[in-house]
Amino acid sequence: MAIERANPARGDAAADGTAPAVSLFDDAPVRRVRVLLPRPLDGAYDYLLPPDMALEPGALVEVPLGRQRLPGAAWTVEPGDSDVPEGKLRPVQRRFDTPPLPEPLRRFVDWVAAYYLAAPGAVLKMCLSVPAALDPPAPRIGYLRAHTDADALGLKLTRARRRVLEVLADGPARTLSELTREAGVSDGVVRGLADAGLLDRVEMGFGRRFEAPDPETPGPTLSEAQRMAADQLCAKVDGDAFSVTLIDGVTGSGKTEVYFEAVIRALAAGRQVLVLLPEIALSAQWLDRFARRFGVEPAVWHSELSQGERRRTWRAIAEGEARVVVGARSALFLPYPELGLIVVDEEHEQAFKQEEGVPYHARDMAVVRARLGGMPAILVSATPSLETMENVRAGRYDRVQLPERHAGALLPEILPIDLRHDRPKPIPGHGTSYLAPSLRAALQETLDRGEQALLFLNRRGYAPLTLCRTCGFRLQCPHCTAWLVEHRLLHQLQCHHCGFAQRPPTKCPDCGDADSFAACGPGVERLGEEVATLFPDARVALMASDTVSGPESAQRFVESVQNHEVDLLIGTQIVAKGNHFPALTLVGVVDADLGLSGGDLRAGERTYQMLHQVAGRAGRAERPGRVLLQTYEPNHEVLRALVDGDRDRFLEVEAEGRKSAGMPPFTRLAALVLSSEDEAAVDQTARALALAAPDREGVEVLGPAPAPLAVLRGRHRRRLLFKTRRDLAPQPILRAWLSQVQVPSKVRLTVDVDPYTFL
Known part of the structure; x- marks a missing residue:
């Protein structure tokens, strides 16, 4: 929580050694404006407003700060409670020729900052992420x-x-x-x-940057269930008021086409629409579907855009030209002047939680943004999060259900493979195998029928661990408490937490033996090696973040599978998200137990969601699908729920377990993580925080203790968990607690309200 404290003379008056430039305005009434800057500052700074400049709240301006000139937003015009003397103020330099930040967005910035205990300027920085867009583009x-x-x-x-x-x-x-x-x-x-x-x-002028979607373009015929759901959503849009509705539909039930009807209704009302996707790089099929339905592509917002594309898109959104925006979580902070509908697709996805900077959850903040703007929000999932289902149960959210696949397609049959009995057998001339005989046979049958198969393993690279056969030494990241993952295709060992990479050593650093290292456990690359041995004639492709790195790469990959240029697909979690492959009839999950343990309170829920989603890739067209789960725990409640198709029963059991353990969503949680290159300093600060911890009914503080990743990027990490009853707001208690402890400059404190992971 690194927040810069403001200079007593707001605006860093005379920080460069010069006198404040106020003499030009001596004969004019003093007018002040409070400007919020996109920096981790604890509030807005006061500036003089020149007599010939008119500003309204939200206007974007350029102001001096020390020796720099920075963009900022006029937060309060003529503040009445300022105690900064006029002589210490510096003037606003200019106003940018761009629309002001809309009032709901300004309220949203303040709300996010207060809720997550973040500096308002750090939140504003997400709104002004493209400073070059503040100036009009040069004419063509x-x-x-x-x-x-x-x-x-x-x-x-x-x-x-x-x-x-x-x-x-x-x-x-x-x-x-x-x-x-x-x-x-x-x-x-x-x-x-x-x-x-x-x-x-x-x-030639500027030209149009984005064509308006055509809601009259004919779409597919909706089923009766889809039409009923769409009508309910359209009624919410017509109501022009805040609401949250969950589209709860099985995989392949046509959820996207249903919320497209709500998008059409919002466009007809002259409103902008925002659709959030968890993995925008994997949205190729969604974008194609949108273009077919509306005749044009939407504006897209994600980290893979070039600076020129970001500038063009930001400006088009701010001026209201971009009517539909599909984006990653950061698209939530763009300056929509006429936003009227927010859709969060795959609302359960962990990717909606930002861990760096301001640690917000985009699904939850989309609901807040909709409430502040007085508009409907739509959450979409085949496997809704427990938090969302609790809000449905409590009546805070509405729900529409799509219990069947569209066009008569059947849900796949899901069967466990008990690895205690159906053990993988070594392959002659190849060695260790990770596929049970029954899964091998099913793969062969599928390929013989000319159909496609998917093997799912949520592990990138070749092997998750490399150790010395002689002494047992394990290759670990020098900057993190994490093992190095072998990527044989790149001939590298990589840390998936900090990005460190090195060539595999020829000798063990501990015992000195040469060629003694062995790869332990499978990753998707190693699985690909086995498949190539078992099915030499099959066309095999890997789909992981190492091989699919952006929208264009994803689109080429998806098209190759759709065109049946691939027989057997091997993928990590990115293959589970929204892809439609009509000829894919078999899914084999290589390690269904992966992720079930580890102490994470959401481990079971996340595993269920991931396996349910990947199972949903099978049999999405006229051919029936089958899913085989390799497991050592076939009676685990997660796997039983998948096999029995009883999601609601699983959620009931999960909710009971969380409630009895006093965990979210039935309590409120915040994680305090201290980090420093100086281990002694971080330990001392952690002890000071523990001694000052609040002692009151309904509040519990756990720790300090080493974080699960005790060292990350060379910084030692200690964690405290702060828990309150559901009816207690944690923010005031946290602020009072943290105000009692002086955190040294060498120690970084991060407060994560509503943490989603616990690394």
């Missing part, structure tokens, strides 16, 4: 045929030059890219003709 430059003859200019016309002049002979102005494409020439040819005087450069 086009080229026209000039009223000049080449002979008069003494210019020889080559074939390339003639083609340019022919393209422009009777047409309108064209941009450089359009002209070079149509004429088949280089940029230099066009610029050379313009410099010589044969072409005129003209301004």
